[in-house]
Amino acid sequence: MATDSASDGPAARKTILKTLEFDTRLLGMIGAFVVVCLVFNVLTDGRFLTPRNIFNLTIQTVSVAIMATGMVFVIVTRHIDLSVGSLLATCSAMMAITQTQFLPALGLDFGNPLIAPIAIIVGLATGALIGALHGWLIGYLSIPAFIVTLGGLLVWRNVAWYLTSGQTIGPLDDTFQLLGGIGGTVGTTGSWIIGLLAVAAAFIAIVQARRAKIRHEFPVKPLWAEGALMAVSAALIFGFVATLNAYEIPVRVLRRSFEARGETMPQGFTEAYGVPFSVLLLIAVAVVMTLVARRTRLGRYIFATGGNPDAAELSGINTRLLTVKVFTLMGVLCALAALVASARLSFHSNDIGTLDELRVIAAAVIGGTALAGGIGTIYGAILGALIMQSLQSGMAMVGVDAPFQNIVVGSVLVIAVLVDIIYRKRTGEL
Amino acid sequence: MAARTDTPLVEMRDVSVAFGGVKAVDHVSIDLYPGEVVGLLGHNGAGKSTLIKCLSGANKMDTGEILINGEKVEIHNPRDARRYNIETIYQTLALADNLDAASNLFLGRELITATGLMDDSRMEAETRKVMGRLNANFKKFKSPVKALSGGQRQSVAIARAVYFDARILIMDEPTAALGPEETRMVAELIEELKAQGIGIFLIEHDIHSVMDLCDRASVMKNGKLVGTVNVADVTDEDILGMIILGKTPAPAS
Incomplete structure (x- = not known):
């Protein structure tokens, strides 16, 4: 049996893609993303694929992408969460008033290094508590998730309003703002180091997966295929770092920062942004969530429950508690997204996160998460968020009128799901 | 089948389950010995699945008790059942x-x-x-x-x-969806498991499978136990009579 290959069909023709064991669906989504980018690049006379725009696109995607990873778990377990935008607003409000009102009242002045961590912990706790409450109402009291989170959409939006009396709260703590995007980047050298570490991690992961297969005498890919996989991942990682490192800080911004330190800027001095902290946060979230989905019992139970809730129950899985866990995780991710979103604005505004629930659900669904449950990937949801954001900002750059922008995004959502259904029928997944 | 004096592997005593006003299982007692196959028979809705789900932890019983190796146990969910090495193959x-x-x-x-x-x-x-x-x-x-x-x-x-390492196996119509070749495979497996001393409850509609595979058969009708017979002592006609008419054959135990 060990000699039998990993392919299922008795006479499966081995194409190059099959040998590489690439995910064809992932390739399709990357293809769609590349097409979107190239089309906008032509329409904007090359302004779309500049380091500057790619940088902006990346930091604009982070908040929605973070929540979309959690939405994958929610939808996989056959639930929905309509409240994420409002939850984001409440978490953002809690973090904003913690750092501008509560902590200063306790004697921690502006600029105190404890302000940012305490505010973040308060935000995360708020998200976790509200998420757990949603999960308890859905799992233990059997109220449909649609209703609980529809109520939550109204409740938490207005709790945020009440907490802040509808006012904009800012400026936020300087350390806190580092996670907003352009305000906090690791610089060129740091970015290359991170890139190197990422490539090393990818290589180790590939080697270990191969070793585990050999240890159990499972069929393995030919060595050249593993090598190609390593080369592609290294190229992607270094390409991404190089692009972000190519976006140079404008001269006037640099000159101002030198002046602030009482120095004069040397002639011809340049510096680039590199990878933003918020993007590192998103990457960390993506890695952790992928690990949870694929390698932990929690992830296995999430997918099993989505595939067949009765079977999960009969296998001894506590599906009610699982619902609480999934929504708690969603709440924590909303808090992280709130951190990034408010830090990017440098203040909390009353309308922060409005309509984010729809963007997040759309990102997850465009990324291949099936509303029937049981199917979905973390990388898909992040790619989905990136595709949505590219469409939106690309159209804005081209100068498409606002109503048409939303008409296009809405249509793309429906068409993407249709394409996914056709793809699944062809491959027999449905 | 001579070892009837030792303690049964499983004993379900006086079990009742009601859904709303309907008594799905009405004071039923069954037992199972190591290395034995007990068939559970009856029409659809006779209550056999409901009864057996109390043992696998998927249903809660209203009254009655379950003994494993003579000791009273509490089974509230499938995890409890697994802890007592009770494994279930569900019809679905x-x-x-x-x-x-x-x-x-x-x-x-x-x-x-x-x-x-x-x-x-x-x-x-x-x-x-x-x-x-x-x-x-x-x-x-x-x-x-x-x-x-x-x-x-x-x-x-x-x-x-x-x-x-199941010690008690519950099979709910294991051959219902299978072709003849695979049915034979399941039958061989049941023989093998029996030889290992595992006790098996077999919920089965096909009377021939029951005659072939089971040592004893417990028949239910309308939530009540009609009776339990040694398969070797009766004919398939007798068992059908129990299922359809709820009539215990004269020489039955």
């Missing part, structure tokens, strides 16, 4: 269609590495071993089980029950 198979064979086999009891992560390759290796014993033709280890045939899915469900 209870498989998560989107997961592969190994994930289903170990569902709820995943093997983990020292780091706390799941050990997928070890689970797949174990699955290959047990499937090699049960159904040597099984090759689709990487596909989600929804891509498998009825017989292959059945093998996964059976593998899950036998892999974890």
Whole structure:
């Protein structure tokens, strides 16, 4: 049996893609993303694929992408969460008033290094508590998730309003703002180091997966295929770092920062942004969530429950508690997204996160998460968020009128799901 | 069948289950000895599935008690049942269609590495071993089980029950969806498990399977136990009479 290959069909023709064991669906989504980018690049006379725009696109995607990873778990377990935008607003409000009102009242002045961590912990706790409450109402009291989170959409939006009396709260703590995007980047050298570490991690992961297969005498890919996989991942990682490192800080911004330190800027001095902290946060979230989905019992139970809730129950899985866990995780991710979103604005505004629930659900669904449950990937949801954001900002750059922008995004959502259904029928997944 | 004096493996005493006003199971007592196959028979809605689900932890009983090896036990959920080495093969198979064979086999009891992560390759290796014993033709280890045939899915469900050292096995119409070849395979497996001293409750509609496989048969009708007979002492006509008319044959115990 060990000699039998990993392919299922008795006479499966081995194409190059099959040998590489690439995910064809992932390739399709990357293809769609590349097409979107190239089309906008032509329409904007090359302004779309500049380091500057790619940088902006990346930091604009982070908040929605973070929540979309959690939405994958929610939808996989056959639930929905309509409240994420409002939850984001409440978490953002809690973090904003913690750092501008509560902590200063306790004697921690502006600029105190404890302000940012305490505010973040308060935000995360708020998200976790509200998420757990949603999960308890859905799992233990059997109220449909649609209703609980529809109520939550109204409740938490207005709790945020009440907490802040509808006012904009800012400026936020300087350390806190580092996670907003352009305000906090690791610089060129740091970015290359991170890139190197990422490539090393990818290589180790590939080697270990191969070793585990050999240890159990499972069929393995030919060595050249593993090598190609390593080369592609290294190229992607270094390409991404190089692009972000190519976006140079404008001269006037640099000159101002030198002046602030009482120095004069040397002639011809340049510096680039590199990878933003918020993007590192998103990457960390993506890695952790992928690990949870694929390698932990929690992830296995999430997918099993989505595939067949009765079977999960009969296998001894506590599906009610699982619902609480999934929504708690969603709440924590909303808090992280709130951190990034408010830090990017440098203040909390009353309308922060409005309509984010729809963007997040759309990102997850465009990324291949099936509303029937049981199917979905973390990388898909992040790619989905990136595709949505590219469409939106690309159209804005081209100068498409606002109503048409939303008409296009809405249509793309429906068409993407249709394409996914056709793809699944062809491959027999449905 | 001579060892009737020792303690039964399972004893369900005076079990009642009501749904709303309907008594689905009405004061029924059954028992099972090691190395024995007891058939549970009756029409649809006679209450046999409801009764047996109390043992597998999927249903709660209103009254009655369960004894395992003579000791009273509390079974409130499937996890409790698994703790007493009670394994169930459900008629619906209870498989998560989107997961592969190994994930289903170990569902709820995943093997983990020292780091706390799941050990997928070890689970797949174990699955290959047990499937090699049960159904040597099984090759689709990487596909989600929804891509498998009825017989292959059945093998996964059976593998899950036998892999974890079951001492008490509940099979709810294990051959209903199977072709003749696979039915024969299940029959051989039941013989093998019996020889290992495992006690089996077999819910079955096909009277020929009952005559072939079971040592005793307990027949239910309208939630009540009609009677329990030694299969060797009666004819299939007698058993059909019990199922249809609720009539106990004269010489029955």
